[in-house]
Amino acid sequence: METVRNNTSIQNKKQTDTSLNKTVWRWHFYAGIIFAPFLIILAVTGSIYLFKPQIEQVLYQEYYEVNPQGDKIPASRQIEEVKNLYPDAVVTQYRPGENATRSSEVSITSHDKSLTIFIDPYTGKSIGELNNEDRIMNIIEEIHGELMAGTLGDRIVELVACWAVVLIVTGLFLWYPKKKQNLFGILIPRLNKGKKILRRDLHAVPAFWITAGMLFLIMTGLPWSGFWGSNFQSLATNSGEGYPPSVWLGSAPTSTIKTKDIADVPWASENLDVPKSEIQGFIPLSIDNVVGIANREGMHPSYTVNIPNEKEGVYTLSAFPPKAQDEATMHIDQYSGAVLADYRYDNYGLIGKIVAWGITLHKGTQFGLINQLASLLICLGIILVAVSGFYLWLKRKPKKEMGAPKAPSIKKMKLFLILLIGLGILFPLVGLSLSVVWLIDWLIIQRISVIKRFMNA
């Protein structure tokens, strides 16, 4: 300030610069305090979920591994065994197992529980059952994806992800060097300039380093969120450049056979004089035929068959193996065995391919261990930045206030306002929450002086 005291025009510019700085800082401050705890939850659960393949391999080794001996018995007999063991169950899925030492899985719904029954395909005997709700990785996934709070949780996670983008943008602005400075404090923390500067650098410098990774995890995670993701996927699919329908969104095709041509079971009639027309008709294919078709069409061996439980339904085969290029979704007519749709990675549109890669990279499966470790590093970085940011606030906070920088009226910050509205349109949940923040500010904070003083509004 000293040097520009005499020059009013420069001083004015400087003033808007500092007030812009304060506004950005204020948004970064509140967004950080509100969303840091959620970011930590997401980073911790994400770090664990990254290693799902290894963890489940250890946890469920006894269920997964079988001794190959002779030929595998047909899928129909394996499912028959499950039906004998669970007479009331509805069989929903069959997974043949991707190699010779992997057990096959039959998924059933029994008394409102979803169970997976592991079968030794060489003996046809059950190895054991797992209740899907009890599987630790399912719980971790549920926390990571929806905080175990259903649709509301899903929206909160999405909001956190979107606001994390706001945090990144405002954070980068605050980090961006205002005057010529060497790399210390920008790319390398200043260790010997006193505690205050060290605290700031331990937040801002690592935050810059993980920015790209964090943004990558957010942008690759968003497509499977419930609101932004569904809309994004719909738009992409409708444009012809996304996933083909039914791979992510949209229903499977229906059977080419007309319902009236399908054979009925003569349930009630005790006499032999049943109406022939009802019994005569098409009957469903055996699952063994479906397995045969899958082999013929070169389905990835890790596929799962969804078994139709309705007349109009189709067999849906899907494989989402570690690498995006191996993905496949196939629908087979349950009466004729015709392949109704067969979508491989190569049939995805450009956006679909990018999203598919994003998902396998996000899950850490695309490049195996290297991928997992890189993602883990980003997660640990997010935790460090969230914690150090929180610590920074605790240390700077005056006793009776939040310690937020003073807010100039947003209307003076045209550029910042436009940026926020832009983000609000790109991420409608951000826009929605911004509107709520404005309403709260206008209706409550600005009208009650104690709160106004506390929030430094």
Add this chain to the structure above:
Amino acid sequence: MKKNICISLIFIFSLLLSACSLEQDVANLYKKEKPLESEIVIPESFSENKQETIKVVLTQDGKKVEGADYVHFEIWKQDGSLNYNMEKAEEDGNGTYSLSKEFDSEGLYYIKIHASNDGSIIMPQKQFIVGELSKSELEFLQKGLEKNDESSHEHHH
């Protein structure tokens, strides 16, 4: 100003929400299969000591299939007392393929068509009744359709 922002935000949200659903014929934008469709025609009545003709009408991509790669019929009785192995069907033209056989024994029958054309392979299976059902056949039907034993029959490919 605030009011305008509110109104435009509401407008944008409703726009985004309405974009939420997939278009009906969106599958046309992606790779499409041309599945064979079949209509299996079983005679209304069967008479003794006379050959009866079973027909299948094949359509693909909305057109009748002429000169299919192959059309084979496989016919057997549920109780195992009769078994006509896989046999090539005659092409009658206009997408129709047929095979004539004797059906002297009453009861529950199955026919499986193995057909292929232009990359689509189908194997639809139909059950039909000649004359009257026996008690054991009715019981079999009531136990559920999927339990019919296919393993005793040879298969294509």
